[in-house]
Amino acid sequence: MAFHVAPLGSVAFEGLMAAHQRQVFRTALRLLGHREDAKDASQEVFLRLFTHLARIDARRPLAPWLYRVTINVCRTMNKKRRRRDTLPHEDALVHAQPRGPRPDVAAELAEERDVAERGLDTLPDKERAAVVLRDIEGLSTREVAAILGSAEVTVRSQISRARVKLKRFRDRALKGG
CATH class of the missing domain: 1.10.10.10 (Winged helix-like DNA-binding domain superfamily/Winged helix DNA-binding domain)
Incomplete structure (x- = not known):
């Protein structure tokens, strides 16, 4: 299902978020391995979507943009996590x-x-x-x-x-x- 971005109000943005939330969370969980980190990454992705909405091409599907932002957010979080030296994937296994x-x-x-x-x-x-x-x-x-x-x-x-x-x-x- 391809969603395109158009000028949105807060209700429409919430609908857009609901439509892509599982995709973003699932990808973040697979890349990060921690459920809480994946939730944080998802929030950051949708915050970036909200702040960059006016600059996103409404004629193009939103999913590739979301994947790209999700990957970039997860890369940043992985770098920070490596610095923290935590054990990976404990929550992903429980989930x-x-x-x-x-x-x-x-x-x-x-x-x-x-x-x-x-x-x-x-x-x-x-x-x-x-x-x-x-x-x-x-x-x-x-x-x-x-x-x-x-x-x-x-x-x-x-x-x-x-x-x-x-x-x-x-x-x-x-x-x-």
Whole structure:
């Protein structure tokens, strides 16, 4: 669903926010790993949307702009978090716990998610953003390139490197090493 930006009042802005809130929060959570940080990032993204609304091209879809701002906000927060030296992804794992009838399957899925989240955390910001947008959010390579301001060939390379690194991380983690 593509939303375009037009001159908005506060009620219309709230509707726009409601329409994109899940997308922004989900992306921020995958990039940051902490639920509270993702909430903070989402608030910052929508604050920037509100303050830059007059400068956004009303003829273009809003989602790519929101992805780009979300990624930039998350990069800044990740840099600050690294300085704080906190443990990554503790809240993302709690949030992502499966609810299935079989505890053994749920435990296995939780372990896979844990490994995936920890693997994502090992990637450089650009590779992590590219693989999250392409493989998790389901955007095309062209869309990812536009959002990240990179060439498609660069994005394909980043995704390829990220997938190799994630596979190696997964193999080591599941072997107990």
